[in-house]
Amino acid sequence: MNSIFLSLLLAAASAQAPAHPKLAVVIDDFGLTYKRDQPDADWMALKFPITFAVMPVSPTAAGKGSTKSARDAAAAGHEVIIHFPFDKYLDLTLPKDEIDPEDLKKVEALFATALKQVPGPKGLNNHQSYRGTMNRPMMVEFMKLLKPTGLFFIDSHVSTKSVAYAEAKKAGIPTAVNSIFLDGGREPKGRRSGDAKLLAEAIAADKKTCEGYLRVAAGLAKKNGRAVAIGHHYFRGTYQCLVEEVPKLQAQGFDFVFASAVVQ
Numbered sequence: 001m002n003s004i005f006l007s008l009l010l011a012a013a014s015a016q017a018p019a020h021p022k023l024a025v026v027i028d029d030f031g032l033t034y035k036r037d038q039p040d041a042d043w044m045a046l047k048f049p050i051t052f053a054v055m056p057v058s059p060t061a062a063g064k065g066s067t068k069s070a071r072d073a074a075a076a077g078h079e080v081i082i083h084f085p086f087d088k089y090l091d092l093t094l095p096k097d098e099i100d101p102e103d104l105k106k107v108e109a110l111f112a113t114a115l116k117q118v119p120g121p122k123g124l125n126n127h128q129s130y131r132g133t134m135n136r137p138m139m140v141e142f143m144k145l146l147k148p149t150g151l152f153f154i155d156s157h158v159s160t161k162s163v164a165y166a167e168a169k170k171a172g173i174p175t176a177v178n179s180i181f182l183d184g185g186r187e188p189k190g191r192r193s194g195d196a197k198l199l200a201e202a203i204a205a206d207k208k209t210c211e212g213y214l215r216v217a218a219g220l221a222k223k224n225g226r227a228v229a230i231g232h233h234y235f236r237g238t239y240q241c242l243v244e245e246v247p248k249l250q251a252q253g254f255d256f257v258f259a260s261a262v263v264q
Contacts, residue, residue, distance in 0.1 A: 021221035031058035031066035038239040044076040051259040053083035056114035063117035079258035081123040086132025099137040123152035133162040143171035152263040174263035182231035206237025226262040
């Protein structure tokens with residue numbers, strides 16, 4: 001009986017554990033580029049699937065930086081989504097119990113701009129927007145705006161109190177939640193320094209951080225069948241981490257996929 005029971009447990013565990021866990025890497029903030037960043041061309045040349053989140057309203061004239069980034073990523077065979085900012089980019093009042101009509105006008109205008117500046121998007125995730133993604137009235141109205149476009153939605157989950165995923169789900173929009181930020185979501189100290197030693201230390205620290213968080217993401221994908229991990233295109237350490245670690249994880253049976261492959 002014991003051997004039969006053990007066999008049943010092993011069979012159940014085998015059935016629950018996905019043979020090829022899916023891991024979607026999203027890299028944010030394309031369209032915003034600085035001299036010390038990992039060059040965009042390097043990201044475009046990566047041979048495994050990456051979803052490029054492109055920011056509208058780039059500092060370059062009329063959002064041309066955003067448009068170029070989106071077109072280059074698509075031409076390189078990667079997936080493009082809109083990296084949409086609510087608060088910080090927009091001055092929103094965000095009352096708790098109802099939508100402010102002026103808030104909605106501002107968001108509608110920025111969304112229209114984003115669709116013009118970021119050609120061919122497959123989905124959208126949020127840039128920062130701590131207050132916006134916690135505000136249920138805004139998320140309800142935004143999902144009404146997003147639904148007719150057919151775009152999927154990734155909740156970047158910058159706040160544990162975000163209601164964005166829940167409202168996307170209610171609206172019938174294919175959606176997923178970010179599991180972890182590969183670089184901790186913050187800039188490593190010294191990255192913008194002119195000191196070569198400090199810059200090298202920042203790159204090494206960021207690479208080590210990314211390696212740890214990528215292992216966590218892989219563990220979540222193995223447990224749940226799928227996971228999303230978000231990084232930022234500025235960080236050379238994050239780039240180096242992915243170049244070295246993704247092939248290792250692929251060899252272990254992990255499937256690196258576009259974000260569109262993990263939304264539900």
